[in-house]
Amino acid sequence: MANYILMEMSPIIDFDAFEDSKENIKPLRVGRDAMTLVKAVHSDSLEEIHVRYSQELQRYAGDDPLALWIQYIEAIQTYYTTGDSKRSRFVQTLESCLLEYRDDDRYRNDERFLKVWLLYTDSVTEPDDIYQFLLKNEICTQFSALYRSYAIYLLRRGQCCKANTIVVRGIECGAHPVRDLRLLLQHIQAAGGSTTTDVRSIVSLSTLRPLLPF
Numbered sequence: 001m002a003n004y005i006l007m008e009m010s011p012i013i014d015f016d017a018f019e020d021s022k023e024n025i026k027p028l029r030v031g032r033d034a035m036t037l038v039k040a041v042h043s044d045s046l047e048e049i050h051v052r053y054s055q056e057l058q059r060y061a062g063d064d065p066l067a068l069w070i071q072y073i074e075a076i077q078t079y080y081t082t083g084d085s086k087r088s089r090f091v092q093t094l095e096s097c098l099l100e101y102r103d104d105d106r107y108r109n110d111e112r113f114l115k116v117w118l119l120y121t122d123s124v125t126e127p128d129d130i131y132q133f134l135l136k137n138e139i140c141t142q143f144s145a146l147y148r149s150y151a152i153y154l155l156r157r158g159q160c161c162k163a164n165t166i167v168v169r170g171i172e173c174g175a176h177p178v179r180d181l182r183l184l185l186q187h188i189q190a191a192g193g194s195t196t197t198d199v200r201s202i203v204s205l206s207t208l209r210p211l212l213p214f
Helices: 015-021 034-042 046-059 065-079 090-101 111-121 128-136 144-156 160-172 178-191 196-203
Strands: none
Touching: 046 065, 065 090, 065 111, 090 111, 111 128, 111 144, 128 144, 144 160, 144 178, 160 178
C-alpha cells in the first residue's frame, strides 16, 4: 500500500498509513545543556506541555505560528531524551504541524519547516515517500540538507546509485550549502560498488556538517 496519495494540484499526505512504521523517539543529534534537562524534569509535566502549547496556538494571532510550533516540538524533545512516542505524542505533534502548513507558501522554503520534516522522516522506518513528496511538491528543495538526508537513508539501504542521483539533483537545482552535496557526491562516487563498511564510512563523514538539528 502506498504511504502517500500524491495529487498533482492538491497533494495529500496519508499520515495514518505510517502508523505501523513509527519508531520510538530517537535521542537528539546534539547534546542538551544539563540545566535545561533539570528544569524540564522539575517544571511542566508532559501533559501540561501539550495543554499549554495547544492553548497558546489557539490564541496566537501573530504572523509566524511556525515559531510557536517549533517551541512546542522542542519542549517535547527536551522532556524526553528517549521514550515512547505514543506516550509523548511526539510524532503526532509533528504530523499536526506538517498538516497545518504543508500548503502554506510562507514556509515552503523555510529551513525551520524542513527541520520538522526531517524529524518526521527520522521517526518512521520507511520515509522514502516522504522525501518524494517534498521533492515533487518543491517543499524546502533549496536546502542541501533535504538531499543529504534522503541520500543517507538510501545509502543505509544499499541504494548507492539512487543516492548518487539524489545528490546530483540537489547540486543541479542549486541547493545550499552546495559544498556538502559535492563532498558527499565525491565520496559516493569514489566508493563505487561499495561494501557495507564503505557505506557506513560515507554516512558518518566527520567533514559533513550535521543535518538541521534544533
